Amino acid sequence: MQDLYQDRQKILQIAFVICGIMLVYQCFTIQVLDKSYQSQHSYREAVTLYPSRGALKDRSGALMVYNLAMYDLKATYNQVKKSQIDTADFCMLLGINDSIFLENLNKDFSDRRFSQRKPFNFLTQIPADKFARVEERLFQFPGFESYRKSVRGYPAKAGAHMLGYISEVNNGQIDASEGLYQRGDYIGTSGLELFYESQLRGVRGVEHVLKDKWGKRKGKYKEGSLDVSAESGYDLITSIDLDLQEYGELLMQHKMGAIVAIEPETGEILAMVSAPAYNPSVLAVNRNRKDAFVALQQDSLTPLFNRALMAQYPPGSIFKPVISAIGLQERILTPQRGMTCSGGFLYGSLRVGCHGHGPINAVSNAIQYSCNKYYCQVFKEMVNMYGFYYPEKGMDRLAGHLHTWGLGNRLGVDIPNEAAGHVPTAAYYNKKHGAGSWKFSHAVSVGIGQGELLITPLQMANMAAIIANRGFYYTPHFAKKFVGDSSSVLDKFKFRHYTKIHPMHFQPVVKGMEDVVLAGTGRRSRIPDITMCGKTGTVENNKGKDHSTFIAFAPKDNPKIAIAVYVENGGYGSTYAAPIASLMIEKYMNGFIQAGSRQSLEKFILKANLTGIKEAP
């Protein structure tokens, strides 16, 4: 065998030499010819510019949530070790002791997350007022740098449930966001902060800076042509009336339950109280947050549970105006229909008790005296509308009405985790008792707002708003306006939802509710110069004392506020719920509580303690 391709040896040699020369030339270019690589300040770093998160304000523009500066202190292990700082002095400045200093500095450097040469978190979440002292002396301690972060501050102590809070993004959220969030960013975790995250968040910017080898800024990379400035989030003007909200939380102190107040002509929520409430700043981002959260979580009164949206209660007698309106629409009732009540509704062995009251000569009387027999009878006639043996059709017709009242489904309020409540349908009873084997009598307590019917306080307030509007509602909502936002996120709240009730049928209902306050079950709560229309409710509770509830709106004509109050274990509706609602209305309409009987009523409410837990002295 011989090598036939001897001549190719030369080609190979030449090709290799050419490639070698190319490499040397490339090195020569970047090392000698092109001076830009040698300038000392060519370490490039992208500095994230954090947008300021949109603030939350009440309907008159008073701040409810604003941004607060907070500082993280980062340390670079090697630089700290090298520079021989006065450790004792430094610890005193920060208010920590020696062992914490060592613990924070000596990370586990075999862990890949930490490097001795790169900055890591030394002490995080230092409040701005504490940090001011540290900052002016920080230059004495090389190896430490500060990073400003923006967290949330709460000037008012109210509205924790609806405002929600923010927390650091977790890994799942970072992955799912496709680059929108980075480690250490904050994200809305509940309430309005979560629901309007994309509007409040703003857009992150980036700044490319050149640094020298000591990490000092030397200028902008490419004269800032690649920089993107941060865009702040939109400020949210909420529909909340801060004074009313604070007053509501005050009235509900030492009680469990909820208040929801809605402006009927817009659907804007004026106040939403869930009691027991807590101070929103307890869950603000700071070092004590974790303990505070655990404490709230373990509280037996479940303060984290937003009763106004998530608690599903039987409505009790406050449901009677609704049944009245539906009965009128279905022509089961005429405004003048009367009924004799001999102490209850009797049907076979079934007995629904009633209390002694005056004669009932009209629908408005039935509402005024809250006659149980009357509504059991109406319910019976309604369910048996298609005949005694066909309760399914009648039941579904009623349920259909109730759905248009926003019951049994989520209303679509702009806070997550709203409960739907429960409106029993024929399908429900078929499942419970078997198809064809149930009659109206199985469901009769629904007629007086008990039984399988479950409604959230928000839906109760919305019910009041529907009656106030004589037949329609806007989806209750908190967001009034995003300042500067031209998108159409809030347009869905401008849509009127109509019930199937003709406005004229509300006339006797409203009359009845007016009489409730003037001379009926709620007369103790009359406000001298405001015509309030309301309905009390006392909800049977087989686990303890009855729940006290009340819905109302005022004034009678052209109503400005519709309200629902639910006080757990409050007994009669007229004892707590009605006074609280009347005080809220008076506060909202007049701005103050009249002296005399009104103020003594207020004092009575403030003093009441229904939780069974004595306040520590």
Next chain:
Amino acid sequence: MRLGRESDIGGYDWPTILLWGLLVFCGWAMIFAAGYQDDGSFESFYDLNKTYGKQLLWIVVGLTIVGLMQLLESKIYRTFSPLFYGGAALLLVAVLFTKPINGATSWFDIGGFRFQPSEFAKVSTCIMLATYLSLPTSRMQELRVKLTALAIIIGPLFLVLLQGDVGSCLVYFAFVIMLFRAGMNAFLYILGITALFLSIAALLYDDTWWLVNLILLISSAVLMKSWKKNDLWLGLIAGAALLSYLLFEPLGFMVVSIFNATLFVTLAILNILEKNWETSIYASVISLVAILFSTSVNYIVNNLIGTHRQERIWVWLRPEKCHPLGPLYNVEQSKFAIGSGGWTGKGFLQGERTKLDYVPEQSTDFIFCTVGEEWGFLGTFLIISLFFALILRILFLAQRQRSLFSKFYALGVACILFLHVFINVGMTTGLVPVIGIPLPFISYGGSSLLSFSILMGLLIKLDSRRLFVFR
């Protein structure tokens, strides 16, 4: 068999050993520099918790293996080459069933030591290929031999590709270079290089119309030359080229392209009328294929090869397209580190960029940055010169072998070294796209160092017996 005196059988080639030793020494010095921190954590050179300590261990292991190899009869390597080749293939298959590390199933993890079989497959493939090509029946003129030789390369290459390690795959192109020397059709190489440059040209701009027109004009020139022997006629093509250049913007690419295509077709017809069938057809086919190829390259890169590789290509050819903090960052930091060295560098152990973690993988694939930063242009020139001196020396050794096996083996070693050095130094300096393969003898890593030790050990062994073997 009688063993003669040292000079009878050839003896060791000391220049090779010297160059090799220098490179290993410089390599260790660089790993020490990349791993050393002036924070008092330095204990001793043998500190096995540090990269330089481990590397020292690997150097000693490598030397031992090289020493042992010198004791064995050189014939056995050739005899057992199918065994090595088969064993390496088995390891390459076995490694596919391990847990992926950094997205590739390329390593066996044995007690904290990572072992990369593809490094050793390279050696055994080299031995196998040399064995096959040195068979008396292997005549490179035959298609069968060419195909078998290619199959020997493609086997392990395919297995390495399955691991998801594209960098190590490219190393097998070294054998393609070696086959050129052994007598593979030169035509294929010209085609390959042309395709490479066409792709680069096509990728440099989003719009490939300028390239299409260029191809049309060049083939027009070829046709013109064959139609009219007088070179003055070529001025016409030059004029067309100038017109195309000037009118490209105002008239739009469509008009210019149609004009150039018409020119080309006219010339082709004129050639046919002159009975120059062959030129006409060749020119048409070649330019058509070239146009199709160059227009499809952008599509292929954008859609078919995956974002990861696509990014590396854009970083290389179109840095303006890349996000400054994305993949571009590493290459730029690497160039900054090398560039900051200047003429003479910052001095041994003084490199900050490499030390301060600005450069990725600073002791493995990007070790050349440390050379550039600490030793400056003198250092990079020195290392590159040492490498190419070694490669050329090995080419020379190949030339003086009497045994064809030794000759092809030496050629293979030279080509492997060349490809490693060219790609690695090229990628750190931005000359070629980022392909993660180590710099021979210098990059930190046991598998790489050992495989190159074996490669070189066998080479000097074979060379030392060059006169003993008769053809």
